[in-house]
Amino acid sequence: MKCTQCKHNDCYHAGKNCTGFDAEDIKAIYAGEDKRIMTAATCIEGRNYMKMCRLEESVAFAQELGVKKIGLAFCIGLVKETKVIAAYFEKYFEVHSVCCKICGISKKHLDLEQIHADKFEAMCNPKIQAKVLADARTELNFSIGLCVGHDILFQRASATPVSCLVAKDRVLAHNPLGAVYSRYWRRKLGIDDGETRA
Numbered sequence: 001m002k003c004t005q006c007k008h009n010d011c012y013h014a015g016k017n018c019t020g021f022d023a024e025d026i027k028a029i030y031a032g033e034d035k036r037i038m039t040a041a042t043c044i045e046g047r048n049y050m051k052m053c054r055l056e057e058s059v060a061f062a063q064e065l066g067v068k069k070i071g072l073a074f075c076i077g078l079v080k081e082t083k084v085i086a087a088y089f090e091k092y093f094e095v096h097s098v099c100c101k102i103c104g105i106s107k108k109h110l111d112l113e114q115i116h117a118d119k120f121e122a123m124c125n126p127k128i129q130a131k132v133l134a135d136a137r138t139e140l141n142f143s144i145g146l147c148v149g150h151d152i153l154f155q156r157a158s159a160t161p162v163s164c165l166v167a168k169d170r171v172l173a174h175n176p177l178g179a180v181y182s183r184y185w186r187r188k189l190g191i192d193d194g195e196t197r198a
Contacts, residue, residue: 070089070140071138072089073154074145130154141161145167
């Protein structure tokens with residue numbers, strides 16, 4: 001599949017099926033907990049389309065699922081932002097939060113590359129973040145600025161579903177699409193499409 005090269009997007013506009021999966025296959029795939037999540041997500045999209053920011057949608061989604069306990073796995077570099085996010089979530093849920101540097105284990109202990117070889121650097125610990133939130137019995141977790149790769153380990157280890165609230169991008173103020181929207185970044189990345197937008 002190379003959907004990015006499709007010129008008509010008739011799956012969206014006209015219900016064209018390019019895959020070989022029929023409606024019954026799809027119905028079987030979205031069963032049980034997956035159907036419950038899909039139903040909640042579709043409700044939030046339909047009722048609040050272009051009305052809510054991601055933070056508001058996240059609360060509405062969790063409420064639609066009937067969630068009472070939220071977990072926040074965050075990057076220590078976003079502790080101030082996470083405090084604000086936690087304060088908002090705490091209006092609706094019991095919130096548990098865990099930072100990426102939990103346990104304070106040196107990168108050297110696992111033979112991990114350091115940014116500055118002559119200083120102590122605590123490793124990120126996404127699997128323990130997931131364990132701490134599992135022990136707290138959170139029902140839905142959100143990742144906030146976890147590094148590429150660490151986010152994968154957190155999601156894989158999480159005992160409950162995970163949604164990304166903030167994608168880590170230190171250079172572009174945690175807005176990875178900035179590189180797509182900026183012609184300067186597109187040129188730097190060698191993917192400029194010749195458009196003249198900023």
